[in-house]
Amino acid sequence: MDSEKLEELLGNPEDTHLDLKAEVDLDSTEGKLKFTKDVVAMSNRPPGGYILIGVDDNETPCMPAGTITNSKRFDGARLGGLVRRYIEGEVHLSVRVHELRGNQIVMIFVPHHRDCLPVPFSKDGQFEESSKNRMGLVFREGGSGSARAPRTCDSGILTGRTSSLNTSNRFARSPLRACRRCCGKSSTPAN
Incomplete structure (x- = not known):
């Protein structure tokens, strides 16, 4: 800085x-x-x-x-x-x-x-x-500015961050997989 x-x-x-x-x-x-x-x-x-x-x-x-x-x-x-x-x-x-x-x-x-x-x-x-x-x-x-993230982020990763997971959602079972799709990183998601 x-x-x-x-x-x-x-x-x-x-x-x-x-x-x-x-x-x-x-x-x-x-x-x-x-x-x-x-x-x-x-x-x-x-x-x-x-x-x-x-x-x-x-x-x-x-x-x-x-x-x-x-x-x-x-x-x-x-x-x-x-x-x-x-x-x-x-x-x-x-x-x-x-x-x-x-x-x-x-x-x-x-x-x-x-x-x-x-x-x-x-x-x-x-x-x-x-x-x-x-x-x-x-x-x-x-x-040129901020925009709403792709649907995979809201539907998959957000459910992975909430306390009650919706297991019928294919991304909810693996927030890490959804994360790799959005940002390409491999890390362990926080619970």
Whole structure:
């Protein structure tokens, strides 16, 4: 999470492992849900990735130095707690605020979930003007933004993460097999 990594990331366009945000509103419910969706999508895409706040879609830093007056606002534990309110499972965030060429950039590393199972939303998140995040939805980062994961993830892996398995579902009997289908990793899923 050093300045060399930041420079490397700034030289790349937004993709499945890099999300650029000019700003993030962590005060409104809508802003919190959008941030949570972005973190969950990044966590569900192996090997994880980076979210850069203060960088526009043209890969240009756009948050002047001094904009972030309270760095505790971007504390990894605080942001992780915000995300965990809406998800089933855990997400660990590494966060660092950098100053670069007269601008501030918040660099967030979101690792892929350690047991290779997707992180679903655990409760509905709604706000007045736009979309809803529904309980059980799984998001994966997909190029220009997050998208709902393929049906195999929700139907198989989600049932593997709940306490009451539906054994008639072919994926519920083997969440690891479904995980290999989505991310290609081989690991032992958590119970």
